[in-house]
Amino acid sequence: MNEFEIIDQFLALESKNRKDVLQGVGDDCALLKVPRGQRLAVTMDTLISGVHFLEDCHAADIAHKAIAVNLSDLAAAGAEPAWITLSLSMPEFNQSWLADFHSGLKRMVEHFGIQIIGGDTCRGPLSITIQAHGFVPEQVFCRRNTAKAGELVCVTGNLGDAALGLLVAQNKLECPSKDTMDYLLKKFQTPYPQVAAGIALRSRATAGIDISDGLLADLNHLSHASDVGILLNWERIPLSEQAKSIADKTLLMKSALSGGDDYELCFTVKEDELQATQQALETVGAQCIPIGRMSGKPGIRVMDHGEEIQISDFGFQHFE
């Protein structure tokens, strides 16, 4: 089986045919039409075996996660996903692995109504690069440099589950029940990108970011880009019952503040917009949980019941 047959059979997913795709897979280039009045949002992420997923990870889950991490970036910008391209490098052409990978791609593509418009496959160490394209109406792109002092900092869901799921997958953490294990593994292996929440936040959030690199690391970008500090309250950070049942406070803090791989959105809203934002997110099945406030000089401080904690104790590295 050669490259072209692999693309045709496993990657092209020819059934889905969006109207804005004039030429999909099968020529030197894809040819696309961006709808009038829309801007194009573009993001690209690479997942490497042993770095971003465990070597024994199911192919379908790799496909799922590779798409999810990119859609999460689109969600952070308030973009509606449209097209993806995919470059797959694999050590050997294993048909059953590819069929499994294909099933993961197909589920995500159908669920989000997106189309694979191009791809490349080659022999090499297992890695997947996906680029996702989405649309944003003019003027409503959600950036990270537009938060203002006094605004609330919110997240769309529980933090820390993915980092704990990684420990479970690595057999470094025991679970009291199969349900807990399944929940945490799922959060790590097949995260669900907050696409609908991102679109709902378009006209309400004053700034936004996805927190896949860890809450503190990503909020640090937002803080410096916006030139305002952030004061977080540890006791407000949403944690799942499963996480609380399995980890002590130190591990919870480390996972939720620095763990990464939680594909939730973090955003800022004006205080008098909080209730409307909570209602808007509720209608798309997401939460809107205030965890702190924009305040002071750039940088992040975390309070635990009124006392400041040393965030360097929780794996946080200063990037700037």
Next chain:
Amino acid sequence: MNEFEIIDQFLALESKNRKDVLQGVGDDCALLKVPRGQRLAVTMDTLISGVHFLEDCHAADIAHKAIAVNLSDLAAAGAEPAWITLSLSMPEFNQSWLADFHSGLKRMVEHFGIQIIGGDTCRGPLSITIQAHGFVPEQVFCRRNTAKAGELVCVTGNLGDAALGLLVAQNKLECPSKDTMDYLLKKFQTPYPQVAAGIALRSRATAGIDISDGLLADLNHLSHASDVGILLNWERIPLSEQAKSIADKTLLMKSALSGGDDYELCFTVKEDELQATQQALETVGAQCIPIGRMSGKPGIRVMDHGEEIQISDFGFQHFE
């Protein structure tokens, strides 16, 4: 040095700032504006160390080639290059390697007036995935499935040089002079994509393809996609003096027909358009050399002074 610093310092090339880029590197997504009346052409290619370039290849040349192979796909579609995204996986963060890589990127980006709008870096085996975006006016996308019987098949320049350059780089072929060696190595290591030729061919070529996978392999796609056969004349295939000075006829045939990595365009024109097409390509420094004709049932036949040759003898694999 972390991922964000690497992107800022070596990949972002912030000096270039196109008007159609509303947000470049530095947020979750890039935000872009496709000019009115234009369609978006998108292509993606991955280069892997040891597969697509030799392990001792200069970083600047890797950057050059990674951009060139993508711009060649845009050229085949008649698209004007605009933006690229880049994912770089490398085993270690080597600053002098990155500076060299950066200089190669910078040269290409400035030469073609394009902008890097996003990127990703991670630790892993050395590989580069680039996605290139270009513009095509409505209605003039050059496809591979639109050639008709009777039309001439042409190429924009010499074939086989890159395959011979690879043999030279591998010390498998001796060169009579340094000039010959430099010429062939350059053709293999830093190919020049036929961007201006692709744009000049927009309204003249009836179909087009880039022949980076080898003339026969790529023309086989064009033939089957267009449902017409192709009859090539070996004696018309353009070969450089350097190639002829170094290779016997069998090696020349193998290199020019199946070698791949020649980033020339192959296209079809109506016979009465040949002269105008030659003039149009001449003004952009490219050639227009007829090498055969669309004729008969799908598939490719190659004639050498009136006698058909067995193309399977020259490394050609049937893909369909």
